[in-house]
Amino acid sequence: IAIDPKNPKTIWVGTGESWTRNSVSIGDGIYRSTDGGDHWTNVGLQESERITKIAIDPTDSNTVYVCAPGKLWSDSDQRGLYKTTDSGATWTKVLKGANLSTGCSMLSLDPKNPKTIYAGMWDFRRKGWTFRSGGEGPNAFSGSGLFKSSDGGANWTELDAKSAAGSREVEVRARVPGILIKRNYEEGGPVRAGQSLFTLDSAPFEAGAARAEADVAAADARLAQARRNAARMKPLFEAKAASQKDYDDAASAEEVSGADVKAARARLAEARLNLGYTRVESPVSGISSRSLKSEGTLVSGPEMLLTTVSQVDPIHVNFGLSEAEQTRVRQEAASGKLVLPKDNRFEVAIRFEDGRTYARSGRLAFTDVRVNNQTGTSDARAEIPNPAGEIHPGQFVRVILKGAQRPNAITVPQRAVMEGPQGKMVYVLGPDNKAVPKPVTVGEWSGKNEWVILAGLAAGDKVIVDGLMKVFPGAPVQVGDPNAAPPGAPGAPGKAPDKGPAKGDVKPADAKK
Numbered sequence: 001i002a003i004d005p006k007n008p009k010t011i012w013v014g015t016g017e018s019w020t021r022n023s024v025s026i027g028d029g030i031y032r033s034t035d036g037g038d039h040w041t042n043v044g045l046q047e048s049e050r051i052t053k054i055a056i057d058p059t060d061s062n063t064v065y066v067c068a069p070g071k072l073w074s075d076s077d078q079r080g081l082y083k084t085t086d087s088g089a090t091w092t093k094v095l096k097g098a099n100l101s102t103g104c105s106m107l108s109l110d111p112k113n114p115k116t117i118y119a120g121m122w123d124f125r126r127k128g129w130t131f132r133s134g135g136e137g138p139n140a141f142s143g144s145g146l147f148k149s150s151d152g153g154a155n156w157t158e159l160d161a162k163s164a165a166g167s168r169e170v171e172v173r174a175r176v177p178g179i180l181i182k183r184n185y186e187e188g189g190p191v192r193a194g195q196s197l198f199t200l201d202s203a204p205f206e207a208g209a210a211r212a213e214a215d216v217a218a219a220d221a222r223l224a225q226a227r228r229n230a231a232r233m234k235p236l237f238e239a240k241a242a243s244q245k246d247y248d249d250a251a252s253a254e255e256v257s258g259a260d261v262k263a264a265r266a267r268l269a270e271a272r273l274n275l276g277y278t279r280v281e282s283p284v285s286g287i288s289s290r291s292l293k294s295e296g297t298l299v300s301g302p303e304m305l306l307t308t309v310s311q312v313d314p315i316h317v318n319f320g321l322s323e324a325e326q327t328r329v330r331q332e333a334a335s336g337k338l339v340l341p342k343d344n345r346f347e348v349a350i351r352f353e354d355g356r357t358y359a360r361s362g363r364l365a366f367t368d369v370r371v372n373n374q375t376g377t378s379d380a381r382a383e384i385p386n387p388a389g390e391i392h393p394g395q396f397v398r399v400i401l402k403g404a405q406r407p408n409a410i411t412v413p414q415r416a417v418m419e420g421p422q423g424k425m426v427y428v429l430g431p432d433n434k435a436v437p438k439p440v441t442v443g444e445w446s447g448k449n450e451w452v453i454l455a456g457l458a459a460g461d462k463v464i465v466d467g468l469m470k471v472f473p474g475a476p477v478q479v480g481d482p483n484a485a486p487p488g489a490p491g492a493p494g495k496a497p498d499k500g501p502a503k504g505d506v507k508p509a510d511a512k513k
Contacts, residue, residue, distance in 0.1 A: 002054035006061050009036040014051020014066065030054070030066060032088055043088025048078045053107040057114045062087045065094075065153070069103035069122060079103030081119050083153050094153030097121050098353075102144065115152040121145050158396075168311035169393070170284050172197055175277040176205070177301045180293055187290045191282045191309060198280035198291075198306055200299060205275040212268035219264040223257035230254045286311035287389065310393045314362065315386040317350065319399045320377030321367065329404075337454075341403035348382040349400040350391065360385045364401065406443075410457050411450040416465040417442060427471050429462035435475045 004010035011033045029046035033039060045051065048068035057063035063085050070079030081095035081104040097103055098121075106120035123144045147156045178200035185197045233250040236242035282288070289308040293299065299306070332338035341347075344367075350358035362384035371378050382399060384391065391397065416426050422439055430436035440456030457463070464471060471477065 002056050002064075004056050004061050005058045007034075010034050010061065011037055012054045012056065012064060013040075014045075014054055016048075016050035030088065044084075044091050045082060048082075052105055055107050055109050055117075057109065058111060059114055060085075063114075063152075064088065065107055065109070065117065066091075067104035067107045067119070069105050070101075076100060076103075081107065081153070095119055095121070095147060095149075095156055097123065099123065115150065117149045117153055119147045119149075119156075121147060168284050168286065170282075170286070170309045170311070171305055172280060172282065172307045172309060173302045173305055174198065174200060174280050174299045175302055176200065176274050178202075178204070178278060178299055180295055180297045180299050180306075182295060183291050185282075185288055187288060187307075189288060191286065191288045193282060193285045195282045196279045197282055197288070200278040200280065202275060202278040205271065205278055209268070209271040209275050212264070212271040216261070216264040216268050219257070219261040223254070223261050226250075226254040226257040280306065282309050284309055284311050287393075312389055312391070312393065313386045314383045315391050315393070316365070317348070317362075317382040317384060317391075317397060317399060319380055319382070320372070321380050323371050323376050323378070326378065337406065339405045339407060345403065347402040348384065349402060350382075350384055351398040351400060353396050353398075358384070358391065358397075361402070406452060409446075410453045410459070411446050412453060412457070412463050413465045414445070414449045414451055416463050416468070417451050418468065426457070427464040427468065428457075429464060429477060429479070433477050433479060435464060435471045435473060435477050437473050 001014070002012045004012075013031045013033075015028055015031065029042055029044055029048065030051055031040045032043045033041070045066060045068060048070065050069055051066055052069050053067035055065045057065075063083070064087070066082045066084075068079060068082060070076040077100060079097050079100070079102060080093045082091045083094045084091050095104060102121050102123040104119055105122035106118075108118045110116035110118075121144055145158045147158050149156045180198060181201050182199040183197070184199060185191055185195065191197065230250040230253070233242055233247050237244070237247040286309045289310070291307050293304065293306055329338060329340070333340050344364065346364040348362045348364055350362075352358065362382050364380065365383040366379075366381040368379040412426060417424055417440065418426065420437065420439070424442050425437050425439045427435045428438050438456055438461075441454040443452035443454045446452055464477065
């Protein structure tokens with residue numbers, strides 16, 4: 001529900017989301033009242049089935065954003081964040097999930113700038129729900145994430161996105177001005193340190209070098225003349241045939257000529273250096289970017305960027321660690337619930353956007369002690385071997401930190417954890433073999449399709465993991481032989497007669513202690 005801040009009698013209400021055992025009711029879109037709730041009009045989104053969040057632009061009552069997470073138990077192309085600018089007459093989907101099981105679950109507008117929008121996308125099949133809808137398995141890439149738009153929903157950025165960056169990102173610039181004559185490399189291809197990437201017109205610098213060589217020759221000649229004059233003056237001065245002033249002038253002229261030679265040679269070295277700078281070389285070995293300037297361009301000097309070179313082996317992955325997550329880890333480590341690797345030497349695994357896991361693992365190279373006051377995260381960097389260049393600079397990846405251990409942890413299969421009105425829950429086998437719901441607090445995934453349970457379960461609890469569609473609070477559960485073959489398999493017993501209105505199909509092997 002949302003109330004128009006400009007006109008409190010205008011009310012928007014989304015339908016759906018009521019819980020009934022293991023399902024939800026199906027809604028028929030969104031309704032709007034302009035008289036305080038006396039009369040209602042359906043204004044669309046009937047196919048979305050559920051509305052979880054409505055936000056009204058405080059500066060424009062006609063602009064409304066609506067979160068539609070979509071169907072719970074099957075894929076749907078109706079999931080996403082919708083926007084109307086005409087009070088619901090027409091709707092536009094401005095943000096959709098990475099797959100058909102990802103919908104919009106949360107939404108917030110910046111009160112000072114309503115064009116800045118934050119939207120939470122949630123993949124129901126891979127975040128604690130029993131997987132029931134076919135298609136990809138529950139370990140496939142998850143589309144969940146937090147997204148931000150600064151232009152009213154036209155463009156979006158994932159706030160917790162991690163991006164790869166070359167271990168050395170080098171800008172290639174010319175050190176001298178001149179006309180760009182030739183590009184000497186293949187754009188996007190590998191280059192070596194010292195390889196010529198661009199050639200500038202060298203004719204003016206060749207002339208300057210020749211002029212500097214002539215200046216050195218003239219300075220050498222003047223120095224030789226000054227030395228001869230000083231040599232002739234010395235015996236005359238000793239014989240008192242020349243004055244002290246004449247002798248001092250001759251000696252000083254020799255020293256000045258020597259200094260002129262050094263200055264001329266310095267100018268020659270500078271001219272030769274500038275001539276060499278017309279060959280613009282790569283400072284490092286790596287992968288080149290596209291050329292930003294074409295042949296014939298007047299390059300003004302170092303202020304003009306020509307291209308970039310990224311050293312991609314190893315490659316760096318930059319990401320953020322939330323302050324809340326770091327606090328939780330520190331508290332659990334202090335209480336002994338979590339054992340961190342020695343010297344925080346976490347192993348780092350990389351998962352690509354399509355869900356594939358990179359074959360090589362790396363290490364955590366850097367974590368910043370400072371917390372960004374805008375994002376609430378600390379910058380971190382992982383260093384990953386990349387000999388084949390499979391990871392590219394700027395590529396979106398997901399980071400998995402490995403190495404921490406939870407002693408005596410309780411885990412349950414992912415399919416056993418369900419979402420209830422009060423949060424996550426599981427069904428356990430209670431007295432008289434009846435199903436009892438138990439709320440639980442979950443941690444991270446153990447990597448084996450299992451949730452780590454932080455609170456709510458104790459050793460000895462028997463958790464029901466199969467047949468949950470038939471289970472409800474107080475339902476009798478029949479426990480079978482743990483060594484029996486699965487139903488339908490060769491040697492499996494025939495179907496038992498139905499003895500009651502509610503019966504689970506859980507076997508002892510499905511109960512985890």
